Amino acid sequence: MISFLPLGGANDIGASCYYLDVEGTGIVLDSGTHPRKIGLDSLPHFDLIRDKNVDVALISHAHQDHIDSLPYLVQHHPYIRIATTPQTRGVAELTLHNTVNILAEQLKDHLELRPYTHEEIDLLIQSIEWHAYTEQFTVNGYRHNSRDPVTASFHDAGHILGSGGILVEHGGRSIFYTGDINLEQQAIFPGAILPNMKVDVLILECTHGATEDSLFPSRDEEETRLTRSANNILENNGSVLIPVFALGKVQEMLAILWRQMVKGSLAKVDIYTGGVGKKICKVYDRNRFVVPYNDPEFVLDDVPQKDIYDIEQIEDLSRQHCIVLAGSGMMIERTMSFKLAQRWLQDTKSAIFTVGYMDPETPGFRIRHANKGDLIQLTKTSEPQTVRCNIDRFRFSAHSTRGGLLSIVERLNPGMIVLVHGENTSVDWMGYTILKNFPYMKVHGAEVGKQVTLFE
Numbered sequence: 001m002i003s004f005l006p007l008g009g010a011n012d013i014g015a016s017c018y019y020l021d022v023e024g025t026g027i028v029l030d031s032g033t034h035p036r037k038i039g040l041d042s043l044p045h046f047d048l049i050r051d052k053n054v055d056v057a058l059i060s061h062a063h064q065d066h067i068d069s070l071p072y073l074v075q076h077h078p079y080i081r082i083a084t085t086p087q088t089r090g091v092a093e094l095t096l097h098n099t100v101n102i103l104a105e106q107l108k109d110h111l112e113l114r115p116y117t118h119e120e121i122d123l124l125i126q127s128i129e130w131h132a133y134t135e136q137f138t139v140n141g142y143r144h145n146s147r148d149p150v151t152a153s154f155h156d157a158g159h160i161l162g163s164g165g166i167l168v169e170h171g172g173r174s175i176f177y178t179g180d181i182n183l184e185q186q187a188i189f190p191g192a193i194l195p196n197m198k199v200d201v202l203i204l205e206c207t208h209g210a211t212e213d214s215l216f217p218s219r220d221e222e223e224t225r226l227t228r229s230a231n232n233i234l235e236n237n238g239s240v241l242i243p244v245f246a247l248g249k250v251q252e253m254l255a256i257l258w259r260q261m262v263k264g265s266l267a268k269v270d271i272y273t274g275g276v277g278k279k280i281c282k283v284y285d286r287n288r289f290v291v292p293y294n295d296p297e298f299v300l301d302d303v304p305q306k307d308i309y310d311i312e313q314i315e316d317l318s319r320q321h322c323i324v325l326a327g328s329g330m331m332i333e334r335t336m337s338f339k340l341a342q343r344w345l346q347d348t349k350s351a352i353f354t355v356g357y358m359d360p361e362t363p364g365f366r367i368r369h370a371n372k373g374d375l376i377q378l379t380k381t382s383e384p385q386t387v388r389c390n391i392d393r394f395r396f397s398a399h400s401t402r403g404g405l406l407s408i409v410e411r412l413n414p415g416m417i418v419l420v421h422g423e424n425t426s427v428d429w430m431g432y433t434i435l436k437n438f439p440y441m442k443v444h445g446a447e448v449g450k451q452v453t454l455f456e
């Protein structure tokens with residue numbers, strides 16, 4: 001029998017974690033945390049697999065909501081094998097060490113969960129085995145009860161460096177988990193390369209299931225609009241703050257800004273970056289001839305950048321004429337982008353540009369949906385404040401549009417689909433539309449704790 005049990009990230013975005021039982025071999029697909037939640041609440045429901053076979057964890061990519069609870073999974077299952085792409089391993093080494101410091105601060109009031117340590121991360125990283133895209137490897141568990149082996153392989157998901165959809169095969173049956181996936185070209189990456197086959201079961205992310213494709217302008221249009229808007233602010237003695245994820249978005253935005261500056265379209269002003277995002281740029285640079293890049297000659301580290309910590313020393317923001325790329329992407333409390341946003345909000349000449357997904361309960365979401373003159377409250381405990389700066393909204397998504405998701409369904413032509421990683425409205429639209437277009441497919445909306453039998 002092959003069964004599928006969501007432990008997190010089912011009808012929600014955050015703490016992605018799914019358990020596959022393939023004839024006695026226990027496979028964990030991703031092990032993330034919820035970016036907005038703290039303590040035990042932020043983890044997947046590992047208790048659901050406490051008494052099950054847990055043999056191998058396959059990690060699709062190194063975003064927090066797909067990998068950050070891995071150290072806790074290892075605490076519960078110390079003999080688990082962990083596999084990912086070499087690029088995800090390289091990035092995870094930086095991001096997981098970075099999380100150690102954030103966790104120590106966050107968990108002060110949450111004694112039920114102990115922060116993991118740098119030593120644990122060192123051991124964890126050493127134990128991760130890596131496999132290049134499309135390389136097939138065996139993942140049979142200790143109590144595997146079939147003669148046919150279980151194999152797995154990663155397939156370029158076009159989302160961020162190292163991201164891979166995961167193909168699990170056993171006895172002529174195939175299950176493909178997309179992880180986070182993007183078919184379209186971004187500034188750095190050319191887009192996903194799907195396995196060239198029909199699969200039996202597709203576990204499909206639904207991030208943009210509720211968003212009409214027409215709301216996603218072309219990347220060229222969006223780059224032009226961002227350039228024009230930034231020039232306006234910079235010419236009027238303002239500065240631009242762009243909150244970004246350290247992994248993926250910093251590198252994308254840096255590539256876009258530099259491309260526009262080199263073309264002469266965007267004013268050549270100082271770009272401030274820092275922290276783990278800057279370190280991840282070096283991992284991107286090291287891999288530019290290893291995995292598909294649009295332009296392997298482009299080196300992120302060659303883009304002139306100033307240190308973001310210097311911004312905190314500068315009192316008069318408006319004379320800076322600069323662009324600041326600051327984490328976190330959703331302006332979570334106590335992060336650099338949250339701190340800087342408080343200053344930007346007061347500066348009438350400056351602007352905050354939002355460029356990606358915001359969880360509805362984050363300060364970033366409130367800022368993204370505010371306009372100049374509005375009164376907003378960034379957190380439950382903070383004082384309401386008037387938005388004095390400009391707010392501009394852009395879409396540079398690293399996820400497929402819903403049209404893209406449907407074309408994945410069409411190309412892989414599965415008999416069964418399990419919808420994951422989306423809010424209810426997204427999952428509902430995807431489910432409805434798939435059944436309308438492909439009535440012979442069986443569709444499940446994943447729910448945490450609800451097991452789905454994939455094969456009897």
Ligand SMILES: [Zn+2]
Binds near residue numbers: 180
């Ligand atoms: Zn992701």
